[in-house]
Amino acid sequence: MTPGARLVQVDGLVKHFPGARALLGLGRARRPVRAVDGVSFAIESGQTLGLVGESGCGKSTVGRSILRLIEPDAGRVTLDGVEVLALGPRELRALRRRMQIVFQDPYGSLNPRMTVYQTLAEPLAIHRLAAGPEVERRVRSLLEEVGLDPAFARAYPHELSGGQRQRVGIARALSVEPQFLVLDEPVSALDVSVQAQVLNLLAELQRKRRLTYLFIAHDLAVVKHIADHVAVMYLGKIVERASAAALYGAPRHPYTTSLLSAVPVPDPTAQRQRIVLQGDVPSPAAPPPGCPFHPRCPHPKKNDRCRTEPPALREVAPGQLAACHFAEEPM
Amino acid sequence: MSALTWLALAGAVAVALLVAEEAHRRAAASAAGRRFLRHPTATPGVFILAFFVTLATAAPLLAPYDPAFQIDIVHLQNHAPSAQNILGTDVYSRDVWSRLVYGARISLGIGTIAMLVAVTAGAGVGAVAGYVRRWVGAVLMRGVDVGLAMPRMFVLLMAVALWEHLPLAVLVLLIGLTGWFATSRLVRAEVLSLREREFVAAARAAGAGPTRVIFRHVLPNAAAPIIVSAALGIGNVMLLEAGLSYLGLGVPSPLPSWGSMIYDGEPFMAGAPWTSLFPGCAIALVVMALNAVGDGLRDALDPRKETA
Amino acid sequence: MTEPLLRVRDLKTYFVTEQGSGTARAVDGVSLDLFPGETLGLVGESGCGKTVTSLSILRLIPEPPGHIRPGSFIEFEGRNLLTLAPKELRAIRGNRIAMVFQEPMTSLNPVFTVGDQIAEAAIVHQGLSRNAARARAVEMLTLVGIPDPQERVDHYPHQMSGGMRQRVMIAMALVCHPKLLIADEPTTALDVTIQAQILELLDRLQRELGMAVMLITHDLGVVAGTADRVVVMYAGQVVEQAPTTTLFARPLHPYTEGLLASVPRLDTRVSQVRGRLHSIPGQVPAATAWPTGCRFHPRCPYAWDRCASEEPPLLDAPGGEAGAHTVRCWLLTEPQRRERRA
Numbered sequence: 001m002t003p004g005a006r007l008v009q010v011d012g013l014v015k016h017f018p019g020a021r022a023l024l025g026l027g028r029a030r031r032p033v034r035a036v037d038g039v040s041f042a043i044e045s046g047q048t049l050g051l052v053g054e055s056g057c058g059k060s061t062v063g064r065s066i067l068r069l070i071e072p073d074a075g076r077v078t079l080d081g082v083e084v085l086a087l088g089p090r091e092l093r094a095l096r097r098r099m100q101i102v103f104q105d106p107y108g109s110l111n112p113r114m115t116v117y118q119t120l121a122e123p124l125a126i127h128r129l130a131a132g133p134e135v136e137r138r139v140r141s142l143l144e145e146v147g148l149d150p151a152f153a154r155a156y157p158h159e160l161s162g163g164q165r166q167r168v169g170i171a172r173a174l175s176v177e178p179q180f181l182v183l184d185e186p187v188s189a190l191d192v193s194v195q196a197q198v199l200n201l202l203a204e205l206q207r208k209r210r211l212t213y214l215f216i217a218h219d220l221a222v223v224k225h226i227a228d229h230v231a232v233m234y235l236g237k238i239v240e241r242a243s244a245a246a247l248y249g250a251p252r253h254p255y256t257t258s259l260l261s262a263v264p265v266p267d268p269t270a271q272r273q274r275i276v277l278q279g280d281v282p283s284p285a286a287p288p289p290g291c292p293f294h295p296r297c298p299h300p301k302k303n304d305r306c307r308t309e310p311p312a313l314r315e316v317a318p319g320q321l322a323a324c325h326f327a328e329e330p331m
Numbered sequence: 332m333s334a335l336t337w338l339a340l341a342g343a344v345a346v347a348l349l350v351a352e353e354a355h356r357r358a359a360a361s362a363a364g365r366r367f368l369r370h371p372t373a374t375p376g377v378f379i380l381a382f383f384v385t386l387a388t389a390a391p392l393l394a395p396y397d398p399a400f401q402i403d404i405v406h407l408q409n410h411a412p413s414a415q416n417i418l419g420t421d422v423y424s425r426d427v428w429s430r431l432v433y434g435a436r437i438s439l440g441i442g443t444i445a446m447l448v449a450v451t452a453g454a455g456v457g458a459v460a461g462y463v464r465r466w467v468g469a470v471l472m473r474g475v476d477v478g479l480a481m482p483r484m485f486v487l488l489m490a491v492a493l494w495e496h497l498p499l500a501v502l503v504l505l506i507g508l509t510g511w512f513a514t515s516r517l518v519r520a521e522v523l524s525l526r527e528r529e530f531v532a533a534a535r536a537a538g539a540g541p542t543r544v545i546f547r548h549v550l551p552n553a554a555a556p557i558i559v560s561a562a563l564g565i566g567n568v569m570l571l572e573a574g575l576s577y578l579g580l581g582v583p584s585p586l587p588s589w590g591s592m593i594y595d596g597e598p599f600m601a602g603a604p605w606t607s608l609f610p611g612c613a614i615a616l617v618v619m620a621l622n623a624v625g626d627g628l629r630d631a632l633d634p635r636k637e638t639a
Numbered sequence: 640m641t642e643p644l645l646r647v648r649d650l651k652t653y654f655v656t657e658q659g660s661g662t663a664r665a666v667d668g669v670s671l672d673l674f675p676g677e678t679l680g681l682v683g684e685s686g687c688g689k690t691v692t693s694l695s696i697l698r699l700i701p702e703p704p705g706h707i708r709p710g711s712f713i714e715f716e717g718r719n720l721l722t723l724a725p726k727e728l729r730a731i732r733g734n735r736i737a738m739v740f741q742e743p744m745t746s747l748n749p750v751f752t753v754g755d756q757i758a759e760a761a762i763v764h765q766g767l768s769r770n771a772a773r774a775r776a777v778e779m780l781t782l783v784g785i786p787d788p789q790e791r792v793d794h795y796p797h798q799m800s801g802g803m804r805q806r807v808m809i810a811m812a813l814v815c816h817p818k819l820l821i822a823d824e825p826t827t828a829l830d831v832t833i834q835a836q837i838l839e840l841l842d843r844l845q846r847e848l849g850m851a852v853m854l855i856t857h858d859l860g861v862v863a864g865t866a867d868r869v870v871v872m873y874a875g876q877v878v879e880q881a882p883t884t885t886l887f888a889r890p891l892h893p894y895t896e897g898l899l900a901s902v903p904r905l906d907t908r909v910s911q912v913r914g915r916l917h918s919i920p921g922q923v924p925a926a927t928a929w930p931t932g933c934r935f936h937p938r939c940p941y942a943w944d945r946c947a948s949e950e951p952p953l954l955d956a957p958g959g960e961a962g963a964h965t966v967r968c969w970l971l972t973e974p975q976r977r978e979r980r981a
């Protein structure tokens with residue numbers, strides 16, 4: 001992997017949300033929520049990194065911090081060599097032409113008072129990419145590209161189905177011709193039959209436009225279909241990162257193993273040994289000491305070291321990183 | 332009253348009917364409009380408002396006399412309604428109907444202008460306080476708290492007391508500037524929830540600056556509470572003006588406002604009730620109509636009722 | 640063969656929608672049987688009528704706008720639920736038939752402790768004293784695997800996580816040892832690791848208590864792992880019904896077939912999956928305007944003119960006994976069309 005091929009690089013990203021204050025804003029602030037706690041990864045141009053983890057583990061916060069929709073507390077983000085976190089407001093707005101985001105909620109991510117046309121034309125106007133009749137032509141071709149009839153241009157979001165809205169959201173992100181897309185659970189809210197349509201669309205767009213994706217999801221099966229590399233998050237940290245083949249074929253972290261075994265498989269004859277994790281995900285405001293996963297970890301070798309010493313994310317096999325003291329002896 | 336005046340009055344009713352009819356027709360064509368029409372009082376409300384607005388605009392046609400003209404100070408004091416003066420005359424022998432018609436101009440005008448001032452200020456402050464989270468927002472809202480804590484009538488009375496012969500324009504401005512605190516709270520709450528919505532994040536991701544985000548994405552979606560509070564606000568201002576005028580501190584005589592008419596007639600309430608009763612009814616009707624239309628608009632503009 | 644515990648015949652539940660967009664035929668002629676001790680999976684995409692079906696069984700449909708059409712028939716333990724007096728119905732709800740709802744966050748009352756809420760049904764239906772009911776609540780919390788039940792019984796819902804609230808919901812449902820548990824998407828709002836816990840819990844409880852479970856879900860994976868028999872719904876109707884292994888091995892309705900093929904799966908190799916996923920074209924129609932003929936025909940790859948004009952009945956699949964595997968599709972009468980496409 002030559003460094004030049006890395007389009008997106010994230011190093012030591014940290015975001016702590018201040019805790020709410022008790023007593024009507026006068027009391028002592030509660031402990032901060034350590035939403036993202038030192039996340040690093042790189043994505044090669046034209047590839048997809050899948051970011052998976054359970055609700056509240058900080059996936060969206062990572063995605064939004066990269067675009068600076070949230071200001072991270074520390075870390076480095078570079079897009080094609082440009083230091084994203086060092087940019088002033090004006091340069092940042094210009095950079096947003098090159099990276100875009102598609103949101104999870106197809107209902108909340110479109111302005112209910114703007115037609116599809118207005119929604120798609122707005123980025124063009126902001127970045128002065130088109131004017132006059134050219135806008136109309138661009139909107140039409142965007143709609144066609146995402147598989148919508150151009151007649152939808154006049155529709156309001158509430159007149160569209162979830163899948164159609166998500167296509168509009170994708171078209172909006174594509175309108176400025178970005179290189180990099182953060183896809184924040186783009187299919188989680190969709191029906192199974194429509195989810196497949198949107199996943200296919202995303203794969204096709206990536207091929208045609210040579211796009212680079214950060215694909216956020218909580219569904220490992222979905223990620224398997226689209227990602228070249230996968231990073232698994234737990235309580236604000238990446239616990240395993242590897243190529244898709246390695247991660248799905250030979251997971252090294254007990255959490256990845258458990259997560260994989262918990263995904264229901266639509267095959268009643270499959271004889272799988274299911275690992276059912278005990279307990280709940282701890283609050284990110286009070287992560288356990290040592291290995292953050294240790295209270296739920298089913299690894300047979302789990303010991304006192306796990307309870308006190310946080311395992312570092314280290315390379316256990318070529319190209320495969322895991323943060324577990326026993327990563328060499330996977331379950 | 333001459334035949335011409337009667338004709339003009341009939342015309343005013345016809346215009347109001349036409350407006351209400353047209354509003355009804357247009358509303359029935361859209362989903363939002365149908366939600367408006369679900370309120371049985373909404374269309375009558377539109378009719379009443381249209382009627383009084385027509386009165387105000389076409390006042391010279393509808394009023395047989397100049398509102399300040401004392402017809403016959405000797406024989407026509409506090410004269411009961413008759414063919415000559417359909418709503419009677421007041422203590423200065425002025426035609427109550429003519430004053431009512433011209434009073435519509437002043438009362439509705441004051442209400443509208445003061446409301447515009449209040450809503451603009453309220454929406455602006457609320458939007459900034461909601462969108463800019465840093466100290467600016469906090470300081471603005473503490474200011475609003477102070478404003479809300481001050482009794483509005485008291486402030487206005489102070490101003491009137493300290494400034495003799497307060498010009499009408501200043502009074503209107505004062506009413507407006509003391510009336511935006513509640514609106515700004517409402518707008519801020521709305522903006523606070525809207526700014527967390529994903530379409531706002533999407534607009535920012537598309538490169539939109541704060542001004543564009545506020546004016547294109549946030550405020551239009553906060554339009555419902557703003558418009559509703561505006562509709563209710565006009566009514567409030569009219570009542571306030573009536574109250575001030577009733578205390579003799581509002582619209583200076585002989586300018587006719589509905590409030591000052593009640594004030595002028597109040598000492599003769601027992602013998603000549605028409606002098607106060609009719610402007611009182613006018614205020615009540617308009618305020619009720621505004622409330623009805625405001626309620627209808629609240630539903631019409633609520634996109635949450637858009638499903639199904 | 641044993642008598643079914645629950646027998647639903649030609650259930651039609653319609654909603655009169657506002658603003659004149661017409662009548663939503665949410666459930667339109669559903670028939671199904673549920674046998675004692677069995678787990679029936681009810682699957683289908685959003686809006687196909689799963690929740691309305693289950694609410695109709697308990698007669699919890701809000702009226703208006705909804706109503707159950709005359710001619711519908713729901714029999715539970717030999718009694719017609721649709722003609723039961725309100726009082727008798729209440730004696731069944733929460734007692735003989737219990738329900739777990741989709742949203743663990745909103746289905747619990749925030750102002751009562753979980754213990755009070757669990758105990759309530761026992762007090763109402765079994766006339767238990769406060770103390771006995773409390774003891775029962777603790778017992779139920781233990782049963783559903785909540786740690787420190789003695790202490791947790793006095794907690795309020797907001798002090799618990801989503802998974803724990805769902806366990807509390809299940810404890811509430813099971814407190815009177817019902818014969819039938821209807822679980823409406825009990826794990827949809829939960830994370831996979833918590834979902835696995837809840838599914839395992841339901842499985843264990845069913846075995847221990849010997850009740851029948853109607854498991855409503857849109858996740859075919861969940862069904863595959865837990866149900867004995869599956870009913871697939873589309874557009875307010877049952878389109879296919881079969882024992883789980885049969886259904887997954889040999890789906891006969893084109894919708895079931897397409898649905899199974901479009902689920903991203905974990906049990907295939909990475910090299911195999913990096914291609915197009917199968918997808919069903921188009922989208923689920925609105926309940927106010929179901930297509931004529933076969934309701935799936937606008938999206939069906941096999942459809943021919945008969946499908947657009949004539950509505951197929953539930954037909955028996957060849958090679959099985961009557962009623963074991965039924966499919967609502969004309970292809971069963973002309974199987975050669977399927978081969979020609981393939």
Ligand SMILES: Nc1ncnc2c1ncn2[C@@H]1O[C@H](COP(=O)(O)OP(=O)(O)OP(=O)(O)O)[C@@H](O)[C@H]1O
Nearest residue numbers: 017033035054055056057058059060061062218284
């Ligand atoms: N604006 C905020 N203020 C305070 N806390 C926040 C804020 N946004 C997120 N958090 C907290 O940060 C943590 C991570 O949130 P994030 O949205 O990144 O999770 P996620 O992995 O995307 O989860 P999901 O799968 O539910 O979308 C959560 O505990 C959340 O409560």
Ligand SMILES: Nc1ncnc2c1ncn2[C@@H]1O[C@H](COP(=O)(O)OP(=O)(O)OP(=O)(O)O)[C@@H](O)[C@H]1O
Nearest residue numbers: 654663665684685686687688689690691692704926
């Ligand atoms: N109270 C109601 N008023 C009007 N229509 C309703 C009402 N409740 C349900 N419906 C309609 O009935 C249809 C079926 O709804 P139902 O809730 O049963 O779907 P579902 O299969 O449970 O979907 P989901 O997976 O989203 O829970 C939908 O089209 C819905 O719009």
Ligand code: SF4
Nearest residue numbers: 291294297306324325
């Ligand atoms: S470090 Fe220990 S506790 Fe953490 S995952 Fe590995 S075995 Fe489990």
Ligand SMILES: [Mg+2]
Nearest residue numbers: 059060061184
């Ligand atoms: Mg998220």
Ligand SMILES: [Mg+2]
Nearest residue numbers: 689690741823
């Ligand atoms: Mg449902």
